Each structure stands twice: as C-alpha cells, then as structure tokens.
Amino acid sequence: MNANLPHVALMIRRGLHRYVPDLISPETAARLESVTLTISRDLDSAGLIVDPNRTYGIVLRRRPEGQAAPEQSSGLEKEAAAWDAACTRAQDLSLRLAAEWAPRPEVLTVVQDHDRVVVALQITDLRQWETWLTGLSIPATAVKSIGYAAVVDVMLQDVPLRITAHDVPELAMEAAHADGGDA
Template sequence: MNSNLPRAARVIHAALRSVPPDQATAAARALDSARLLTDPERSFGVLLHRAPDGDWSRTPRRSDEPGRRAAPSQPEGPAAPEPEPEPVRPVTELERQALAWDDSCARARQVARAVERQMHGHPGPHGIRVDGDRVRVLLRVDDPAQWARWRAYLGLTGADERSRPHTVTAQGERDGVPVTVVARGSGTAPPSRAGGPERRPFRLDGTRFDLALPQRDTNGDLWYFQGCRTPDGMPLLSLDGRPERCTLAQVQAQLGPLSPVRPSGRP
C-alpha cells in the first residue's frame, strides 16, 4: 500500500472537516488509483553502467579501477573459419609486355647514370639522353686511342658504324641496353685508303651511285649508306644520326635526284 494514503486522507479530512474519515480515505484511494499520489517507497529501477571489462556497475568505472575482470583470451565457442584468399588473376600478354617495357626503360636509366659518371670531367661537348629503352650519347673524341676506349666501354661494334666527315655514329650495347653514339672530332673518322675514298658503286634505273659518299637530296639533307641492304640487295640509307632507314629507291623517287657530296664539299 502507498504509505502516503493515510496522510492524503488526513489532508482531505482537514480540508473538508465535514467529511467522515472513511470518506476521506476513499477519496485518497481514488487519487492513488488515478496515479496522482507518489509512493516514496516504490522503486523505479536502477541505472547500470557498462564497465570496460564487459561487467555492469551502478557507477561509471574506468579500465584502471579495481574489480575489472580480465577479458577472455579467446571467444567462447568454435573459432570462425578464416576467409579463403581470392584467386590470383593471371597476367595478360599486354600487361606482361608493359611490365617488360618498364623494366627495359629502368635499365636504360641506370646505364645512362653510369655513363654520365664515366663522362665526368670528359673534355669537349658531350651529352646523354634516354630514349625509351635505349641510350643516346654525344661525344667529342680527339684521337683514335680515345675513341677505341669509348668503343670498348660502350660495347660499340664496327658492323653498324656509320661515318661522314669528322663524325662517326656507332651502335652497341652496354649492360643489355642498346646504345647509340655520335662522336665528333677530327680523330674519329675512319682512315681512307691511300688511293682516295673507297668507292662503292651501285646502279639504279640507269643512274650510278657511289655509296661511299653522302647523298644530298633536293631539300639539302644528307643521306648515308650504313652497309645494310634489303634481302634483294637494295641499299638502305639513313639521315644524319637517325636509326630509321629507307631504301635508295624510295629516297631517289621521293626526294631525288640525289647528288653525291665529295670530300672537297663540291657535289
């Protein structure tokens, strides 16, 4: 029973005076049934706080306070199975080619840095340029012995050597990286024979060409024979220091007529 009922009845009886005590009690009960009276002994529940160790407490508790239980090292029950790893997707041929190209370019940059260190203090104009997976080097060489040392260091071969007055262009390989070198200087040109420049005649459509001499086209550009031919024997020509090659017939048809440039400078 609500302990406030007798007090409520006394208050009602004192207020009305003419009402009998039984009627005052009945009125107080009616008020209590209508939940208009507060019961001081009634419990409305207890607020509990979750402790860091998973327990419950009437007051908030920090993790460093006593009474904290050690958390279980392993969860109860069977362990959940580990997820299976995703299958590895095979590398496509295009991706493999791209990775191989990136590796070739990285090796070319390494070789370029090594050649640059080797050229430190080298007299005269010089330069190094990385062109994709190959290295291009510009050198000044003043004597045959110096040129021989550079040829040995850069792995240059004489088979692809191309010459013109005071300049030699050669190709080789350094640490597996293609290297193209343009060497300039009076001591770099291959010696000519005592009887004059070597003559390498070739006849095309009734016109006789001396492939030992540079050929000037109608635009004034010079074309050089590098010693390479097509399977049917047609000579291949290239512009100054460029690796691209065109057949003599194509150059003659599109940029001709060609005229030889003799050592004196007169065509």
C-alpha cells in the first residue's frame, strides 16, 4: 500500500468539508469515507500519488561480481549485460594484441576503447603494414586512405577493431614513384 494514501484521503476529506459542506452530514459520513478512499485509490492507481517506499524507473540489479541478476531481467538490463560482455571481449582482444604486437617498433598504442580496440601505428616501411594486414587476416579492400594515414575498421573475434597506420599513403606513393609509376 502507498504510504501516502492516508494523508491523501485526509486532504480529500478536508477539501470536501471546505468546498462542499452542504454534502457533509452524519447520515452521509460513511458514504463520504468510502468515496474519499475510492478517490485516493484511483489517484494512486493512476500514478498521481508518489509512494515514498517505491522505486520509480528501471532498477538494474547486479550481483557483487557485476553481472546482471538472471531473474526478471529487463530489456535495459539485457543491454547492459551485452555491453559488459562486449567490453570484456574488447579488453581481452586488446591485451592479446598488446602482448603479440606492442613490442614492434611501429606500434604507438594498443588500447581498449569501451567495446572496441584501437591501434595506432607509425609505419616507416610498407612491409610493416603488410605484416599487420597478413597477421590479422585483414583484406586490402578493408583499407581506406584518409589523408596521411591508412585506416582499417574491421571485426576481429566479435570486437570492432580500428587500426590507424600513419604515413602508409605517403610510403605507397613513394614506392610507386620508385617503381617508375605515376601516382
């Protein structure tokens, strides 16, 4: 029961006594009390009376370990659990990539960015870039040149991965000129 219902009923009773005193008599007292309680309950059912003991909105229930509680998970709780899982996958991938690739001289950063992994490279030789593409099974068609950098946005192990390789377009142009081709 809404803890504010008795107070609301009292306010309705006072209002009736004040604004329609002609309707109030000893004969109508029982009927008046019934009407007062009915109005109070109707207002509460309509959500017009704040209940101090009720939590409004969606409450995310979590276990101490951080996972969403399985009982009656709302859509928002399911989304939160999916987000947590995506962030965990991204963290695992970033740690694996950092362990395997960070010692290389071209690596500037390998970081987790929430649910994705971001890698920044300073390429000084096109063979370094080719090693990355081959090592991560990234097709050449996934590479986009944006200004002075080559950018790759792919999914790797169900994790969005962005690799930004600085100076690749310039090195490719130099290589094309060295081969006698026009850029």
